[in-house]
């Protein structure tokens with residue numbers, strides 16, 4: 001089978017790209033190793049362990065791709081405030097949507113819900129979806145790439161987009177180099193019920209071992225008591241916490257969170273994810289582009305991973321659509337390079353900022369502790385600087401693709 005463009009990976013980012021190109025007239029194949037089936041949604045069901053804090057820019061992209069209504073009809077949790085504080089000092093910062101006259105800072109949404117909203121839109125758009133199609137081999141064949149699937153099927157196209165996640169097979173098979181390093185951190189993720197309501201606030205405490213986030217969740221039969229937690233800590237501590245029974249885990253979690261939301265009353269099953277930062281040295285080569293986690297994975301402390309991925313997808317679609325209008329060859333490195341030039345500096349800046357934060361909060365020497373505490377308090381008192389930060393986080397400023405603009 002031959003197509004103009006093959007997107008490998010129909011996760012959140014690959015699906016968004018396919019939708020953004022649906023009216024391009026290109027023959028597109030979107031393949032994924034998974035079943036790509038949409039499950040009926042039950043509002044009172046337990047939460048999926050993986051959630052994302054979607055920015056306003058991501059929401060706008062999803063609205064324009066026709067996926068947001070399906071997401072909102074399932075389950076989303078808006079938050080208007082963010083509280084960040086240093087567990088071993090006195091520093092704290094409070095961000096609010098009201099400070100920039102916005103209604104919300106973002107929405108916490110289960111990844112499954114985002115994915116299903118996108119799949120609804122994809123099935124409606126009747127794009128070339130190939131479920132159960134796992135890529136095994138990739139090689140050049142004339143001007144095309146030849147893709148071989150695990151079941152032996154062969155596909156070809158002059159342009160391949162890698163949207164196949166952090167362990168991208170495309171990136172590996174095409175020999176794209178990456179810079180990567182271990183954070184020496186594991187993240188424990190689960191959903192918990194607290195005795196106090198979360199007040200539609202995203203909470204983050206920096207502990208000596210790493211950041212601990214409580215993100216507000218909304219459930220039909222509950223008054224703001226469920227939160228998704230991301231607890232980043234050393235591998236040894238993560239192993240100890242994973243081995244605890246539920247009651248002991250809930251107690252340790254409440255204590256680590258300084259009981260800000262009261263007792264932790266119950267916890268869903270826990271998952272432990274090793275954290276690794278990875279960044280492809282190049283996002284493009286002739287006939288190939290990397291987007292989303294295939295291009296970069298970032299510490300979840302800022303909840304930015306998929307937001308960066310949606311911006312990658314929107315910018316790449318914009319670049320390809322403009323090139324089509326001008327009759328250019330989409331596989332040309334000159335065309336694809338425009339995407340890399342717009343996205344790489346932004347992604348690198350975000351990754352560097354997270355890396356800096358991460359190191360600052362891990363630092364033990366007293367001057368650094370003092371610096372971060374007074375720094376946090378300084379930021380908290382600087383309303384203009386805070387508003388700037390909130391605007392950036394909301395996707396209200398910066399080099400935004402058309403799909404993400406107000």
Ligand SMILES: Cc1cc2nc3c(=O)[nH]c(=O)nc-3n(C[C@H](O)[C@H](O)[C@H](O)COP(=O)(O)OP(=O)(O)OC[C@H]3O[C@@H](n4cnc5c(N)ncnc54)[C@H](O)[C@@H]3O)c2cc1C
Nearest residue numbers: 009011012013033053135164165292293303304305306307
């Ligand atoms: C603990 C944790 C918390 C996080 N919290 C947030 C947050 O709050 N906000 C946020 O923005 N981000 C967050 N992230 C990051 C976010 O989850 C990722 O950035 C996002 O899932 C990446 O989406 P993607 O579509 O690029 O890749 P993926 O979601 O990994 O999708 C890749 C797709 O490719 C398919 N695939 C893989 N290999 C093949 C193959 N060989 N052949 C065919 N198909 C293949 C897979 O089946 C999958 O569907 C978090 C990450 C972690 C680890």
